[in-house]
Structure formats: C-alpha cells, structure tokens
Amino acid sequence: MHIWKVGVCLNKKTLWLTIYFSFIVSFIVILLLEPIGDLFHNYFLILKSPSVLLTDYLSIAGLPATLLNVLITLIVNVIIIKALKQKFSSSVIMSLFTIVGFSFFGKNSFNFIPLYLGVYLYTKIHRLDMRDHILVLLLSSGLAPVVSFFSFGAGFHLAVGLILGILIGILIGYILPIFNKHSLKFHQGYSLYATGFSMGVLSMVLTGVLKSFHIPITIYNEISYDYHYFLLFTILILSLFLIILALILKPNLFSDYKKIIKSSGRLQSDFFKISSTPAGLFNMGIMGLISLLLCLGLQYFTPDHFYFRLSGPSFGAILTIIGFSCFGKHPLNTLPVIIGGLISMYLTPVEVTDGTIIALFFVTGLAPITGKFGIFAGLLAGFFHLMITPLALDFQGGFDLYNNGFAAGFVASIISSIFIALKKDVLKEEVF
Known part of the structure; x- marks a missing residue:
C-alpha cells in the first residue's frame, strides 16, 4: 500500500x-x-x-x-x-x-x-x-x-x-x-x-x-515593499514544502502528474480526482516555483525601468496561483498566457505599475484557454488581458477584489467564441 x-x-x-x-x-x-x-x-x-x-x-x-x-x-x-x-x-x-x-x-x-x-x-x-x-x-x-x-x-x-x-x-x-x-x-x-x-x-x-448619488469612490494604491525578501522566502519554503510532502506521500507520482498536465484546466478541473492528491500537491509546489522565478525575472527585466518588488497584493496573487494549481492551473496551460501578458507589457505603451504586474500573475486564470484551444489562443488571451484589466477596475470601482476575474471573464468569452467558431464541429461544443 x-x-x-x-x-x-x-x-x-x-x-x-x-x-x-x-x-x-x-x-x-x-x-x-x-x-x-x-x-x-x-x-x-x-x-x-x-x-x-x-x-x-x-x-x-x-x-x-x-x-x-x-x-x-x-x-x-x-x-x-x-x-x-x-x-x-x-x-x-x-x-x-x-x-x-x-x-x-x-x-x-x-x-x-x-x-x-x-x-x-x-x-x-x-x-x-x-x-x-x-x-x-x-x-x-x-x-x-x-x-x-x-x-x-x-x-x-x-x-x-x-x-x-x-x-x-x-x-x-x-x-x-x-x-x-x-x-x-x-x-x-x-x-x-x-x-x-x-x-x-x-x-x-x-x-x-x-x-x-455623487458618493465619491477612491481607488487606492497603498503599497508596501518593506517585506519583499520575507515574502520571497515564504513562497520558496511553501513551494518546496508542497513538493517534498507530495513526494513523501507518493514517491512515484509522475505517472499521475502526466494526467494533470494533459488536462485543459477548464472549470471544474479537480486535479485530486483527475490524478491523485500527491500529484495535485506536487503541481501546487511547481507552480509556486514558477511564480518565484517570474518574480526574480521581473525584478531585473521589467520594461520602463519599473523595479518590481513583492507587496501584499502581488504575494496574494501568487498564493492564489498556488491554490488554483489543484483546480485548473498547471505549467503547460499557464506559461503561454503569462508569455502573452509579458509581450503585452513590452509591446504596448501601457504604463507598467503594480497593478500591471499583479495582472500578469492573475492572467493565469485564463489557463483553460490554452488547454482547450492551444498555445496561440493562450498568447492572445494573456496579451489582451493586461490591456482590459485597468478598464475593469474603473468599471467596478475597486469593490471586487477579484478584478482580474472580472476582466478574464470578458477575455475568455471573446477568445473562446472566436476559436469555437473556427472549429468545424462548432454546434457540438459543450455548453453549461
């Protein structure tokens, strides 16, 4: 056993x-x-x-x-x-x-x-x-x-x-x-x-x-970078803990893990059921390490000379990535949307701010687009998400903490509709 x-x-x-x-x-x-x-x-x-x-x-x-x-x-x-x-x-x-x-x-x-x-x-x-x-x-x-x-x-x-x-x-x-x-x-x-x-x-x-009713709504931008290294090491320790725990529970989990990375990630994708609990925990740790590498890269290679450091919101975004890595996100379906977001940061004149970086982490919510329609669709989804997110914040006034979920809903609807329409069996596409 x-x-x-x-x-x-x-x-x-x-x-x-x-x-x-x-x-x-x-x-x-x-x-x-x-x-x-x-x-x-x-x-x-x-x-x-x-x-x-x-x-x-x-x-x-x-x-x-x-x-x-x-x-x-x-x-x-x-x-x-x-x-x-x-x-x-x-x-x-x-x-x-x-x-x-x-x-x-x-x-x-x-x-x-x-x-x-x-x-x-x-x-x-x-x-x-x-x-x-x-x-x-x-x-x-x-x-x-x-x-x-x-x-x-x-x-x-x-x-x-x-x-x-x-x-x-x-x-x-x-x-x-x-x-x-x-x-x-x-x-x-x-x-x-x-x-x-x-x-x-x-x-x-x-x-x-x-x-x-002329009740003013203030969009806040109170950010602290004082705990950058503490938050960075917390991500590292948590990610390694999840990976080690998974390997202790089931050393030979890689056959299970293949089932996860083959999944589209479309709602609702329960990786514990699709594969196994240890494989799901392992994926959470791997996604944490990928997020950590992205943090380190952004710290030195962000456009407009924006010096990125971890804050409460960006740290929260990474914890959300780790959490959703047992519920739809894995390396193969998230990397294309992240790359699409990075391309958007470098090619468009949009000012790089903390909100832009946070959106880059949360763009992974569009991972099912890659899983279902392929890398090109994922790149497009990530590219457009970073441009739509600031508009979504203005629309919803900052009351929805899941602002990137608001923006991602529009992007997912548009991109999925286009790629479904390009399929020959469009009428057979599953609907909720």
Whole structure:
C-alpha cells in the first residue's frame, strides 16, 4: 500500500488537533513579533480600512498585524468548514489559499462575515444544502470591500455606515449564488475566476448607483515593499514544502502528474480526482516555483525601468496561483498566457505599475484557454488581458477584489467564441 493511502486513513481527530495546534503556535509567534498594544492597534487599522483596491494591509498596519488578520480570517473559515462537515477537497483548498492571499489586501475578519450570512440565508430560505454552495460561500469574500467601504469609507456616521455595510453585504451574499450560476454561461468555464466575473458585474452596478448619488469612490494604491525578501522566502519554503510532502506521500507520482498536465484546466478541473492528491500537491509546489522565478525575472527585466518588488497584493496573487494549481492551473496551460501578458507589457505603451504586474500573475486564470484551444489562443488571451484589466477596475470601482476575474471573464468569452467558431464541429461544443 502506498504511503499516501495510509495517510488518507489517518484519524480525522488527529488531523484537526494538528491544525488547531498550528494555529495556536502561529498566534504565539505573531504576539512575539510586536508589543501587544501596537499589534492590536494596527490590527484595528486593518478592520477600519475601506479596503478598496489596492489597499495593502502591509502598508497601513505592518507585517505582524497583517499576519494576525490572515490567521484570524483563516481560523474563522476553517471553523465554518468543520461546522459544515465539509471535506478538504481541491475546491476548498483552492478557496483557502485565495482567502489567505487576499487577507493581505482587502479581506479582514470583519468585512466578509455579512456576505457569508447572505449566502447562508439563501440556502436556508430555498432549503438547499449549504455544502453544495461552499465554493460560492468561501469566494464571496471577494466582495468584502463593499462592507468596509460603506462602514468606514463612504462618509456616513459610523452607526449608519455599519448598518448599511452589513445589510448591503448580506443582500449581495444572498443574490450571489444564483447570479454566479447564470453568469458562468457567459465565459463557459474558460476563466477559472468565474466568481470574480459575477462579482465584477454586481460591483459595476453598485459603482453606477454610488456615482449617480455623487458618493465619491477612491481607488487606492497603498503599497508596501518593506517585506519583499520575507515574502520571497515564504513562497520558496511553501513551494518546496508542497513538493517534498507530495513526494513523501507518493514517491512515484509522475505517472499521475502526466494526467494533470494533459488536462485543459477548464472549470471544474479537480486535479485530486483527475490524478491523485500527491500529484495535485506536487503541481501546487511547481507552480509556486514558477511564480518565484517570474518574480526574480521581473525584478531585473521589467520594461520602463519599473523595479518590481513583492507587496501584499502581488504575494496574494501568487498564493492564489498556488491554490488554483489543484483546480485548473498547471505549467503547460499557464506559461503561454503569462508569455502573452509579458509581450503585452513590452509591446504596448501601457504604463507598467503594480497593478500591471499583479495582472500578469492573475492572467493565469485564463489557463483553460490554452488547454482547450492551444498555445496561440493562450498568447492572445494573456496579451489582451493586461490591456482590459485597468478598464475593469474603473468599471467596478475597486469593490471586487477579484478584478482580474472580472476582466478574464470578458477575455475568455471573446477568445473562446472566436476559436469555437473556427472549429468545424462548432454546434457540438459543450455548453453549461
């Protein structure tokens, strides 16, 4: 029997005790990084932030308070998963990596709760199983800045702002599951950031309403580069850990890994089921190392002499890449879209900014385009994505943290439609 099969049979109680013990140790370490008074003062700066894109919590609160926010946000989500008796599937692991990544810039332990309540109410009122909507629940936190903006950034009295923020968050969470289901048909699963697209549409409507009432929306650009090397080594350690763990669980996993790299990655591609859990973990580690190499290359070869260094948002983007590497992304389908994005950076007169670099990481959400239609289609998708993303941000006002998912939805719809139309069996193309 393979070691990984033995691991599957481990006592669940032992697994949960290990997780909780890790949380306790992490909390103690964070408390040692900064005086408690300063730590919680800075943590409350995060909670009171409007959190609209791009708000780097490392910039407004420092590393210890940001790590505290990440830890508390992760603990709450893990407790919810346990309460729902949800298995740690590839979709759940992907969602947790995404949540941790965005807890560096936009999500905090206050602003996602109303959205979760909205999704919960939707399932209860319509008598649905909450576990069937776990993916939408966890990813709904991408609209968390809506709650923070109304609570702290729209100029309302604090009590009025809090009430408005919570109620609007609950309303959006309530309508998101059904809206997300319908919007998926728009891009046919060729964008891995499907929820980001539906959230972008809702954010666009909200932005239009606010502007009609002359309520100003500030697009933030608070970025900190002070922790570049810490974040760089964190990616390296995490990636190596995933690779080593995968090889310990199943040393001979390369035949399984071939199944992953042959997959198109189109939604929903569960690499744990398509191949095996160790192969999926191995792919996550490999994609982390590829992201690391991209970071090092961008640091020295970025156009317009833009000196790239890791910040909260770019680090969060890489964690999202790693998370989605058990749910659709692998080297063969992501490299063409990354190269397409790089070509766009060098050939177009668009100014290279932090947002441009972050879009280059998130362009990997279009990986299924390469997997389904080939390298040329992937290059085109990456090329156009970098040009559309800034426009998408203006449309949705910075409320949708998954802004690249909003942009990717349009790119995926256009590129897939063109290449499907070029196929002889266009009428046989599978539709959602």
